Each structure stands twice: as C-alpha cells, then as structure tokens.
Amino acid sequence: MTEKAEVLKEEVRKMVTGAKEIPDILNLVITLQRLGLDNHYETEIDEQLSFVHNFDYGDKDLNLVSLRFYLLRKNGYHVPSDVFKSFKDEEGNFVLYDVKSLLSLYNAAYLRIPGEKVLDEAIVFTRSHLEVVLDSLEPTLADEVSLALQTPLFRRVRILETRTYIPIYEKEAARNDVILELAKLNFNLLQLIYCEELKTVTLWDEGAAELLPEYMKVLYLHLLKTFELCEDELGPNKSFRVFYLKELIKILVQANSQEIKWRDEHYFPNTIDEHLKISRATLGGFQVACSSFVGMGDIITKETKMTAYITILDDIMDTYSTTEEAMLLAEAIYRWDEGAAELLPEYMKIKILVQANSQEIKWRDEHYFPNTIDEHLKISRATLGGFQVACSSFVGMGDIITKEILDWLLTYPELLKCLSTIALLCNDIKSTEREQNGPHHASTVQCYMLQHRTTMNGACEKIKELIEDTWKDMMNLYLTPTERPKLIAKTVVDVTRTADYIYKKTDAFTFSHTIKDMIAMLYVEPTLSF
Known part of the structure; x- marks a missing residue:
C-alpha cells in the first residue's frame, strides 16, 4: 500500500x-x-x-x-x-x-x-x-x-x-x-x-489505574513526571521549554480560581467582556496550542496527554473539589515540586489553568457573578484549557520554536485569546442550560442576560455574533505579517476548528457518545478495501 x-x-x-x-x-x-x-x-x-x-x-x-x-x-x-x-x-x-x-x-x-x-x-x-x-x-x-x-x-x-x-x-x-x-x-x-497513536495514548497511564481509589493525588505527580520526561527528551539545549509549559498551566489555574471565587460569592459578571476576560482561559485552548511548540517528535501523543490532564484538572476544580481543596491544588501548582503534593487531599496530586479555576471556585462559593462579559472572559476562558492544549501541540516542531517564541506565547497573545474566547463561548451556548441546574455557574450567557436584561435565547444569539466577531479578529491576526513561523497561527486555527466542531450541535466534550460515529469513521472504517 x-x-x-x-x-x-x-x-x-x-x-x-x-x-x-x-x-x-x-x-x-x-x-x-x-x-x-x-x-x-x-x-x-x-x-x-x-x-x-x-x-x-x-x-x-x-x-x-x-x-x-x-x-x-x-x-x-x-x-x-x-x-x-x-x-x-x-x-x-x-x-x-x-x-x-x-x-x-x-x-x-x-x-x-x-x-x-x-x-x-x-x-x-x-x-x-x-x-x-x-x-x-x-x-x-x-x-x-x-x-x-x-x-x-x-x-x-x-x-x-x-x-x-x-x-x-x-x-x-x-x-x-x-x-x-x-x-x-x-x-x-x-x-x-492514528490507531497506533491511540494505542499509545490509552496505555500511557495504565499503572495509574491502581491508584484510582486514592482518587487524584496522582494527577499532580503525573504532571511532574511528564515534565521530567519532556526535559530528558528535549536534552540540555531545549529543556528550558518545559518551564514555559509549567507557566501555561499556572495561567489556567489562576482563571479557574477566579471562577471558584465567583461561585462562592454568587457573583455574576456584569458584562460579557468581564466574563470572557477570565473564563476563556479556563477552557485550556491556549495551553494546548502552546504546548505543541515545546519540542518533542510525538506531537499528537503529548498533546493528547496534556488534554487529558487539563480535563481532569478542570473537573477536579470545577466539580469535585471543595473550595479549600481547590486552593491547596492551586498553591501546589504555583510551587511545582513533589513536596507540594503532600499538601493535597488524596484525589488531587498546570499554573495559569489552576489560577483561573481557583478564581471560578471563589465566584461559586461567594455566589458572585461577574459584572461584565469582559470580567468573566478574563478568568473563565483560561479554565477550559484551550490555551494549554494548543501550546502542547507546539512541543514537536523542532528548532523553529525558539525561546523568543515561547516568551511571546506566555504573554497570552491576542491570537490565543481568540481561540480561548471562541472555545468558551461555543461551550457556554451548548452547556449553559444544563449547568444552571447546579448551585452556581457564572457563564457568559448568564452574564449577558443580567447585563442586558434579556432572555437566554436572546443572549445566545448575541454571543453567536460575538463568536463571529472573534473569528474575524483571528483571521485579521492570521493575515498580519510577522517574523514568527506561519505554522504557529495555522496550529491555533486548527485547534479553534476542533473547538467549533466539538460544540457545534451539542456539548460533545461532555456527551462524548454523540461523536461515536465520527470516531468510527476516522479510526475503524476504511475508505478502501484491500
């Protein structure tokens, strides 16, 4: 063949x-x-x-x-x-x-x-x-x-x-x-x-299954181990890239922490801008995009692992943890050492992401809703992990990913903000009705409803317009001449396309059975019989 x-x-x-x-x-x-x-x-x-x-x-x-x-x-x-x-x-x-x-x-x-x-x-x-x-x-x-x-x-x-x-x-x-x-x-x-890669990524944490009764203390230690493996594989001349990957996770945690604060204070952002400023970081798209640039050959398996870690981390901070436990996890991630794991409960054991989740926990416990969409986006777009996932795909791009590019990525540039914003808004439109059944969830939809005194349907239509405006901004940045390799912008757009697909008809990330046919088409059904 x-x-x-x-x-x-x-x-x-x-x-x-x-x-x-x-x-x-x-x-x-x-x-x-x-x-x-x-x-x-x-x-x-x-x-x-x-x-x-x-x-x-x-x-x-x-x-x-x-x-x-x-x-x-x-x-x-x-x-x-x-x-x-x-x-x-x-x-x-x-x-x-x-x-x-x-x-x-x-x-x-x-x-x-x-x-x-x-x-x-x-x-x-x-x-x-x-x-x-x-x-x-x-x-x-x-x-x-x-x-x-x-x-x-x-x-x-x-x-x-x-x-x-x-x-x-x-x-x-x-x-x-x-x-x-x-x-x-x-x-x-x-x-x-793809089937070989799928085999690899489904076997990588086989040993961790034995620790599941302890819940998720293993998460933190696995992240540290992954960082060590990355450093070994990159070698002395490129191992500095792992530092940047750790910083990306901190951004995610900061955003999640702010959303937790909103939850605890029963606070709703006053505008969509306030909401987006936080919440688009919680999706993790920024981190996924940037992690592709850190420097290993097996991009897909490393990106898949990062996506899995971010998913678990988000679920822990957003759903399973108490406020006190979430703050302990945030503190451990800010430190990034094995000793910090001892601070955590048995199910928690990764800075930008945790900071964002920590803020969301504070929102939850204080029953706080951001006053604006901007306030919400500043925190919540980080908790989705899109930034981290996108960056993880940069891990295998060789010498074109320089220290200067990694420094630029850590500034959370507008291109990656566009990715996180689109991912968050698409997610909120499809998941807001379900999530409102919980005790507190400050989504961009809720923020817009409060800010403009409109219905849920009306808010969703306006947020769809905001999604289109953000696509325009992304295209403008995509076309803007830059000294950075074009592959960076193309990768960010690719991750954005994936987010658009996942939330096109439903929240397929949560209800994964809805994409069963697509998975079979990609992994099982050939286009030709031999």
Whole structure:
C-alpha cells in the first residue's frame, strides 16, 4: 500500500507542477487540500499560489474569483475583498448566480476580517439563497451545500473534511481517478498511524489505574513526571521549554480560581467582556496550542496527554473539589515540586489553568457573578484549557520554536485569546442550560442576560455574533505579517476548528457518545478495501 501511494504521489506532483492556467491551478489546489493531500506538495503549491497572487487576474467568473480569494487568504495573502463589489448591481445588491458560484462565494466570505461589509453581506445573501434551493439540488451538490451551511469550508477540521469529501469527490464527473486513489490510500495509511497513536495514548497511564481509589493525588505527580520526561527528551539545549509549559498551566489555574471565587460569592459578571476576560482561559485552548511548540517528535501523543490532564484538572476544580481543596491544588501548582503534593487531599496530586479555576471556585462559593462579559472572559476562558492544549501541540516542531517564541506565547497573545474566547463561548451556548441546574455557574450567557436584561435565547444569539466577531479578529491576526513561523497561527486555527466542531450541535466534550460515529469513521472504517 505504501509503495503504491509513493508512485501515485509522484504522478500527482507532475500534475501540480505542470498546471499553467489559473483555473487549473485553483481547482487542483482546492481538491488536494480538501482530500488531505496538500501537505505532500507544500513547496509546489506555495509556488503556484505565489504565481496566482502575482498574476493580474480580472476574471468575471464568480466561482473562480471566490476560489482565488479563498485559497490566497487561507495561505496568508492579505488580498482585498473589494473584488466582490463588481458582482453587485447598481443598487448595491449581489446578483444571483449559479449555485456552485454562490457556494464558492459563501465559503470565501468566511475568511473575512473586521470592517469587510461586502463579505458580511455576501454571507447573508448566499446563505439565504442556498437554504432556499437546497432541497431541489442534485445529490452531490446538495451534500456540498448542506455541509457548508453547517460549517463553512475554512472552519472544518481538516481530517474530518478529508474523510467526508472523499466519497463526494468520487461521485463528481470531473474527478481525477489518480488523485482519488491516492486520497483513499493516503487516508488509510493515516488511519493506521492514528490507531497506533491511540494505542499509545490509552496505555500511557495504565499503572495509574491502581491508584484510582486514592482518587487524584496522582494527577499532580503525573504532571511532574511528564515534565521530567519532556526535559530528558528535549536534552540540555531545549529543556528550558518545559518551564514555559509549567507557566501555561499556572495561567489556567489562576482563571479557574477566579471562577471558584465567583461561585462562592454568587457573583455574576456584569458584562460579557468581564466574563470572557477570565473564563476563556479556563477552557485550556491556549495551553494546548502552546504546548505543541515545546519540542518533542510525538506531537499528537503529548498533546493528547496534556488534554487529558487539563480535563481532569478542570473537573477536579470545577466539580469535585471543595473550595479549600481547590486552593491547596492551586498553591501546589504555583510551587511545582513533589513536596507540594503532600499538601493535597488524596484525589488531587498546570499554573495559569489552576489560577483561573481557583478564581471560578471563589465566584461559586461567594455566589458572585461577574459584572461584565469582559470580567468573566478574563478568568473563565483560561479554565477550559484551550490555551494549554494548543501550546502542547507546539512541543514537536523542532528548532523553529525558539525561546523568543515561547516568551511571546506566555504573554497570552491576542491570537490565543481568540481561540480561548471562541472555545468558551461555543461551550457556554451548548452547556449553559444544563449547568444552571447546579448551585452556581457564572457563564457568559448568564452574564449577558443580567447585563442586558434579556432572555437566554436572546443572549445566545448575541454571543453567536460575538463568536463571529472573534473569528474575524483571528483571521485579521492570521493575515498580519510577522517574523514568527506561519505554522504557529495555522496550529491555533486548527485547534479553534476542533473547538467549533466539538460544540457545534451539542456539548460533545461532555456527551462524548454523540461523536461515536465520527470516531468510527476516522479510526475503524476504511475508505478502501484491500
């Protein structure tokens, strides 16, 4: 299977380098991206997109103009959106085109940045028309439109898009059978790798199972052991990176501590901004994104371990611990030494994350609600652990991750705040009704309801608007030139896509059975029988 795939890769490489016409280049690149093959041709695709960008292309084909805009922005080119104004009539309204062109415009428009009114209008126009015609479309196009209405192309998790698009592409009359065969082989090879990785991450703490009657004292000691292993694997020249990973956990703990304070004081943030300032840190997305940059080869297994630790930590501080126990855990994590574990109860034994959880515990015990969304976000976005999880994926990126980059990550930059904000708000929308059944939970939804005297449904709709605004901010940062490797921004966007997927229909992180079919599709069901 591997040998066959290598032969097909070279055939496709010739197609990529041999494409000379703009339409051919655009259609080939988007096909390879959606089938998960573009990583095999990064240099060739970069060269082709550079050619497309430098070529004065004034085509009146909405489909091709939209596709060009989409691919260039996705690849980091800050191309202007004014090009779409030529597809409006004299009254400033978009002209109706064929469904394929409208779908391309719809997907392109989601790479918008703040202030791009023409793209905001394009989304409203195309969505309304696509919803009307959906039931009358032929099956293959209907599948494409339905997927886009659920999640626009740019926001889809890459591997899920690949697995979903292969059968769609197979039905297309204009498909290339060589590319199709390679896509199937490539996915099945990836599936084998994923299964091996899954085996690794499900065995790593086997011995800890014996300690479960003691509950979670083992958590703290396992974190220390993981840090030691990281230092050994990184070697003397790179072991300093582990310090940064510890600092990321402190941020998470600080945010959780503030939310605990809100809970204890029965306090609700007065605005969404107050809430987001704290609570988006509690999701852990910042930590997950940054931990990818710390420097080991097995990125996925290390990131998975970090995600597991953050999940356990959040559950301990948010649900199982008393206020006193949560504060002991926070104190131990601020110290980061084995002796500190003796301070903890038997089920607790990782700074940013704990600080955030500690604050949330204080909120809970004091029945305090943040006065603003900003106050809430400052704490609660850290308790989700998204920052920590994202950073953990940077662990295996080699020499491109320098000390300067790690210092920058610890400033909790705006790009990572966008990730944590989106993750928190998506989580709150799907989980707020369930969590309000508890004694106290200061979600962004509750904060907005109190701040603006509105209903839960009204608050959720406004928070959805805030999510869209944050996506715009993230895209703006994504397109902003920087000396840092582009892979950092791409990784943060990837983690954000995952958060968007997890909370798209329900709180799938809590109710994991809802993604059972997706897991089977990725790990069990092949795209090809051998």
